[in-house]
Amino acid sequence: MRDEILGWIEEDREELVRFLSNFVRARSPNPPGDTTEATAHIAQFLRARGAPFRIIAPQPSMPNVVGTFAGEGSGRHLVLNGHIDVFPVDESERWSHPPWSGAVVNGRIYGRGVVDMKCGTTASIAAYAYLHRLRDRLSGTLTLTAVSDEETFGPWGARYLMEHHAHEVLGDCCLNGEPSGPITIRFGEKGLLWLRIAVRTRGAHGAYTHLSPSATKIAAHLIRDLEQVCEVPTPADADIQRAQDEAGGLVDQALGPGAAATVQRITLNIGTIAGGLKVNMVPGICSFDADFRLPVGYGREDIMPKIEAVVGRYPEASITPINYAQPKACDPFGDMSAFIASNVQELRGYRPKPILSMGASDARLWRQRGVPAYIYGPFPHGMGQADEYVDIEDFLHVVRVHALSALDYLTGYHRRLGS
Numbered sequence: 136m137r138d139e140i141l142g143w144i145e146e147d148r149e150e151l152v153r154f155l156s157n158f159v160r161a162r163s164p165n166p167p168g169d170t171t172e173a174t175a176h177i178a179q180f181l182r183a184r185g186a187p188f189r190i191i192a193p194q195p196s197m198p199n200v201v202g203t204f205a206g207e208g209s210g211r212h213l214v215l216n217g218h219i220d221v222f223p224v225d226e227s228e229r230w231s232h233p234p235w236s237g238a239v240v241n242g243r244i245y246g247r248g249v250v251d252m253k254c255g256t257t258a259s260i261a262a263y264a265y266l267h268r269l270r271d272r273l274s275g276t277l278t279l280t281a282v283s284d285e286e287t288f289g290p291w292g293a294r295y296l297m298e299h300h301a302h303e304v305l306g307d308c309c310l311n312g313e314p315s316g317p318i319t320i321r322f323g324e325k326g327l328l329w330l331r332i333a334v335r336t337r338g339a340h341g342a343y344t345h346l347s348p349s350a351t352k353i354a355a356h357l358i359r360d361l362e363q364v365c366e367v368p369t370p371a372d373a374d375i376q377r378a379q380d381e382a383g384g385l386v387d388q389a390l391g392p393g394a395a396a397t398v399q400r401i402t403l404n405i406g407t408i409a410g411g412l413k414v415n416m417v418p419g420i421c422s423f424d425a426d427f428r429l430p431v432g433y434g435r436e437d438i439m440p441k442i443e444a445v446v447g448r449y450p451e452a453s454i455t456p457i458n459y460a461q462p463k464a465c466d467p468f469g470d471m472s473a474f475i476a477s478n479v480q481e482l483r484g485y486r487p488k489p490i491l492s493m494g495a496s497d498a499r500l501w502r503q504r505g506v507p508a509y510i511y512g513p514f515p516h517g518m519g520q521a522d523e524y525v526d527i528e529d530f531l532h533v534v535r536v537h538a539l540s541a542l543d544y545l546t547g548y549h550r551r552l553g554s
Contacts, residue, residue, distance in 0.1 A: 140538050156237035158253045159246035165220035165286040169196040173219045186267045194291035197283035210275025213544045214306035217256030218285030221248025228521040243524045254525045255312020255512040262538040273545045293497040309501040309508035314515035316389040321510035323464025324492035326429040329457035338419025350421035351410040364441045365401040369430045378467035382488040398491045399430040431462045465507035474543040475511050478536050
C-alpha cells in the first residue's frame with residue numbers, strides 16, 4: 136500500500152500542483168471570509184474521485200467540507216484537518232507575482248495562502264482521497280475536515296464542528312498541515328489572552344494640562360508596567376523539556392532566532408492603540424489591545440490576577456476580555472509523532488523533532504478535548520507577507536508524509552514506532 140500511494144502521488148504530480156495553484160486562485164481572504172469558491176474547488180476534486188463528503192455551512196458564505204469513511208476492520212479514528220480561509224492582502228504590498236495568481240515559477244507556487252495553509256489542506260484532501268481507494272484494506276475510520284473561519288478562531292468552522300458534530304470530527308488523533316517546517320513536528324502551542332484596556336480621564340485643552348491627566352500618557356506607563364507580568368518564570372514539564380532539549384537549534388531554525396528562549400515564556404504584544412482627538416487637546420480616552428501569549432502549563436487563571444494587580448495601580452483604567460485560547464500540548468513522542476518522523480526519515484533521510492508552536496491553530500481544539508493533534512507542514516516562506524510561496528518539492532513531500540502517516544495509523548503499523 137505504501138508503494139501504491141507513492142506511485143499515485145508521482146503519477147498525479149502535475150495534477151496536484153495544478154490543484155494547489157487553482158486553490159490559491161480561488162480567493163478566500165478572511166475577512167471577509169467568503170470561502171464558497173474555494174470550497175467548490177475541493178468538492179469538485181473529491182467528487183471526481185468518488186470520495187464521500189458533505190458540506191456543513193452554518194454560515195452560508197463559510198462552508199466546511201467534512202468527509203468520513205470506515206475501513207473493513209475496526210480500529211482507531213484519525214481526523215485530517217486543514218483550513219480554507221487565508222489572510223487578506225495588503226494592496227499596497229509589492230508582489231513579484233499577483234497574490235491571487237497561484238503562479239508556478241521556478242519550482243515554486245506563489246500566492247496568498249499557499250503556505251497558510253492551502254498546501255497543508257491540499258495534503259489532507261489528497262491523503263483522504265488516496266486512502267479512500269484503499270479502504271477495503273484499512274482498519275478504523277478516516278475523517279477529513281476542511282474548514283472555514285480559522286483566521287477568526289473558527290466560530291463557523293472547526294469550533295462549530297466540535298460543538299455540533301463532535302461524534303464525527305473528534306476522533307482519536309488529529310493530523311494537521313499548518314506551516315511548521317519539514318524539520319519539525321508541532322505537538323502543542325502557546326495559548327493566547329487578548330484584552331482591551333481603556334483609560335479614561337476628563338480631558339482638557341492642550342495648554343491646560345493642570346486640569347486633567349492625559350489618557351495617552353497613563354496608557355504608555357501602563358503598557359510599560361504590564362511587561363512585568365512577562366517576567367514570571369514558567370518551567371516546562373518533563374516531556375516538554377525533553378522535547379525542547381532534543382530539538383536544540385531546530386527551534387530557532389524553524390521559528391526564527393530567539394524562539395527557543397521565547398516558547399516557554401509569557402510574551403506581550405500591543406497590537407493596536409488609539410487615543411486623542413487633536414494635537415492641542417489633552418486626551419480623555421486611550422485604549423489598546425494587549426496580546427499575551429501563554430506557555431503550556433500556564434493559563435488565564437494564573438496570569439489574570441497579575442494583570443489586574445498592575446492595572447489596579449491606575450484607577451482610570453478598565454479591562455475588557457476579547458479572546459482566550461488555552462495553551463495545550465499532547466505527548467511529543469506519541470504514535471502519530473513517531474509515524475511522521477519515521478516517514479520523513481525514509482523519504483528525506485532525517486528525523487524531524489517535536490517542538491512547541493508559538494502561534495495558534497485549529498489543532499488546539501482537539502488537544503483541549505484530550506485528543507492528540509500533530510502538525511507537519513511546509514516552511515512558512517512569506518507567510519502573511521508579499522511573495523508568499525511554497526517549494527513544489529516540499530509541497531509534494533508534505534502530501535507523501537500525510538498520506539503515509541495516515542496509512543500507518545489506520546493499519547496499526549506498530550513496527551514503525553521503534554524506528
